[in-house]
Amino acid sequence: MVEKFTEFQAKRMEIFREVVKREWNGKLLTNDDLEELVAEIKKKYDYNDEDDLFIRDHIRVAMGLNPSQSKSFTYELEDIKNLDHIEKPIVTKIEGRCESCGKELEERDCYNSCKYEAHMYKRSKGPIIVNEKCLNCGSCVSSCSFGAIADKIEFLPITNLLKDEETTVYAAVAPSIVGQFGDDITMGQIRTALKYMGFQDMIEVALFADMLTIKEAFEFDHLVKKEDDFFLTSCCCPVWIRLVENNYPEVFEHMSPSVSPMVLSGRMLKKLYPDSKVVFIGPCIAKKSEAKEPELAGAIDFVLTYSELDEIFKALDINLAELPSDEKDQASFAGRVYARTGGVSFSVKTVVNRIAPRRLVKLRAKKVDGVKECKQILEDLLAAKEREANFVEGMGCDGGCVGGPRTNIDTDKATKIVNEYGEDSLIMTPFDNMNIIKILQELGSDRIEDLMDEGNEVGRLLIREKQ
Incomplete structure (x- = not known):
């Protein structure tokens, strides 16, 4: 079984945490702020100048944007302010990384990770993701040790909604959320934390x-x-x-x-509370794609995963164990x-x-x-x-x-x-x-x-x- 988090995946989550911390605290306002983040990442993980494009694209994906291979930041912060949904594809390739595997590609975990035959590999170019076949299961993302494949993270546009006093936002949490944030952490404490962040309430999708x-x-x-x-x-x-x-x-x-x-949670909540927004929180990369299917679009505005929410809590210094418990059956x-x-x-x-x-x-x-x-x-x-x-x-x-x-x-x-x-x-x-x-x-x-x-x-x- 492939580990859910490779060494790079842990680094990627730290990059996301830093993006969240800066955005939430109003320190992500200019392209210079993004460049400062690039410099800090390079120093912390001993990257060199050749890795600049790679780091920038992972910051873009952490913001919910497509990688672009651009050597500088341009309209990213402006795009996030006006983003009301995350565009497909959800699973995306970060160019320039697979080449480092060279002839050892076929020995890597990622080579046979896609059990749905949704993409094929070329020795020198890495994976070609065929979007109409990709099931967004996340197997390839989890198995890549070098950050060549990533799924977009949807939190930055959510911060705009949570800080807008005129917008009501509900958190719809999957049944599997219980126990995901600590043995002694109750669902009521998670509800309190989400309300602290600006959500109107937490609803059990169950x-x-x-x-x-x-x-x-x-x-x-x-x-x-x-x-x-x-x-x-x-x-x-x-x-x-x-x-x-x-x-x-x-x-x-x-x-x-x-x-x-x-999907039903989003549809029902929006019928009960018109003009509200619904954020689903679950264990699944594929849910990000499901929310954007043409026949289902509009029910769920954004999707977060448990690992992403864990990093958000850390970035915002939210200690669940210290919070009162707001329980509902x-x-x-x-x-x-x-x-x-x-x-x-x-x-x-x-x-x-x-x-x-x-x-x-x-x-x-x-x-x-x-x-x-x-x-x-x-x-x-x-x-x-x-x-x-x-x-x-x-x-x-x-x-x-x-x-x-x-x-x-x-x-x-x-x-x-x-x-x-x-x-x-x-x-x-x-x-x-x-x-x-x-x-x-x-x-x-x-x-x-x-x-x-x-x-x-x-x-x-x-x-x-x-x-």
Whole structure:
């Protein structure tokens, strides 16, 4: 298994931290300020003048901009002030670095890191990223020891929103966030920290996973009637969805049309609070790309990862352990365990058993995670070899979201903490979550069945079509 953070990745996060510290404290105002940062990085890491372009491009990527190979800063700071979204591609190549690997390229971790065959390598030029094939899984970013590939970081435009008293910004946090910032750090302390930064509130995306659990349970009950019928989820994993859509169109016909809990959180919050902005915080590079898909764009304004948020807390001198805890119970056990492999299957099954206890064809789940297993189950489904399961859950990362490329802790430890946090919920199933009823009432509905009705405004929020 490739380590989530190579030596350079740690350096890159320090560069990002310095960018954040300067921007937040009003010390990133001119191109001279950026040049001063270049000089400090060169001195700290013993880079030489030949590395100037490389350092400048990593600063640009840390600001959410494309690398440009320009020898000087020009309009970067002006661009950030007017940036209301980060443009694709998310995963980008920093030119001039792969050549240092020379003939040893094929021996490097990065050479075989892309398990989706999304890009190919040339010995002298390094990777060619084919954007329409790239799933933005982050494997190549994490495995490169020399900083030749990087994903854009979206925080600098967010600072403009947080400092604007006229703009309301919500933080929507993925279920896997629990435990990511320390063993004794509570979700309430993370909420307090985000409010300190200027967010209106922190919302558990697991609440919207509860909504989608209900929808997918009804879909399963409607679509799986015979022994040979089958149904695919997980709507929460963009790597899995794009893998199926791009490479297995016949199987994709059996995929749930639901949006991810992330997208639903943005859509619902913007319906409840018009003109608000929503920032998703999670473990995944691919979520940055998902938020920009044409049929989903507009729900989520920006995406941050746990590793990025950890650096932001450090840059702003926020000590979570010293903060009071602002606790809220927003999601059920079922919604919270979406964070790990098998969580979606478990959640949907509990609702299916409740709405259709006398079904002749019982829900038989198959849970797969990681690239190899995801591809194998799809090949089996395509060849009609897999019919033991009628509900197939796929997660692109080993262990599920808790194993994402931008998590801060070990996957096994994170899984244990997620299960414990789920058990701590006072709400055991999605049907017991009165927060769902309150939201529906705010939207002019008092029927939970409206979540399944794609003919009304509420139901359309849950499906993959442009709003």
